[in-house]
Amino acid sequence: MVDLGSHIKALRMKANLSKAALARRVGVSDVTISYWESGTIKQIGHERLVALAEALDCNLSDLLQGTPSTQMPPGVLPLRALQPPPWMTTNGQLVPSLIGLPSAGLTEGCHLVTPAPGERFDFLTEGDLAAIRPLDTVDDDGLYLLECDDALQVRHISRNAQGKLRIRDERSELDNVLISALPFRVLAHVRVHWRPFARVE
CATH class of the missing domain: 1.10.260.40 (lambda repressor-like DNA-binding domains)
Known part of the structure; x- marks a missing residue:
């Protein structure tokens, strides 16, 4: 040191x-x-x-x-598993969301995030880019950023025929629960997810 x-x-x-x-x-x-x-x-x-x-x-x-982090493109927030959501500043104020892009439905209230160097999340790996909209409930089927055991995770959540939420990671189904009994806190919905040379919605 x-x-x-x-x-x-x-x-x-x-x-x-x-x-x-x-x-x-x-x-x-x-x-x-x-x-x-x-x-x-x-x-x-x-x-x-x-x-x-x-x-x-x-x-x-x-x-x-003294190893410098990979330079983030302007407006892209680094996502880290053991830190608060990146759109929250250290003093608790919100970072302004995306503005001026063609799709208002995509950009309204959304932030661009990417895993910080060395970080990996299910469904979202280093080099990926995601437009993510902060919210505290599950509104549509898709990828969500969650807080569980003081760490951030990305999970796919969908509703099954019985009205329960089906939660899965990249490998397997994890749980079927009622929305009132979620074992985590919902932080944001991944609206669009881009991989280098490919786009996944």
Whole structure:
């Protein structure tokens, strides 16, 4: 961790944050940020490292090893299994949704997301792109972003003949439940899913 301070500074500058702004996000003083960046304080606890990674919107490996994340195209949000939905900022405010694309039905309230480098979800792998609309219930059959056991997951949900929800991952059916007894929290509906050189709806 010899270069940790320089990694913090580079990622802070890339995120266009002042020391004071980063300090507020992490819950420390701006003097502490200065000490971390200069190397005056060389040891940082795990909890603070996780808070730094979240505040700088990067993986721990980006922070510790200085390996830059793949540059996200403008307007595309990185999806990570162990972080909140990417359209929510660290202060709880919503990131503006897509505007100005030809299909209002697709873009109204939707965000473009892609798995962050090294992340993989059922039905959605690194390099895929999805237009995703935040909601808290199942409205149509299709792919949904869910929160289960403090982690984000993508599952296919459809209604069966008995009116129950059929939940499955890429390999098998997981459950048939009533909508009132869902074992997870619904976060968003995947409206359109693109794979490189292919499109899946």
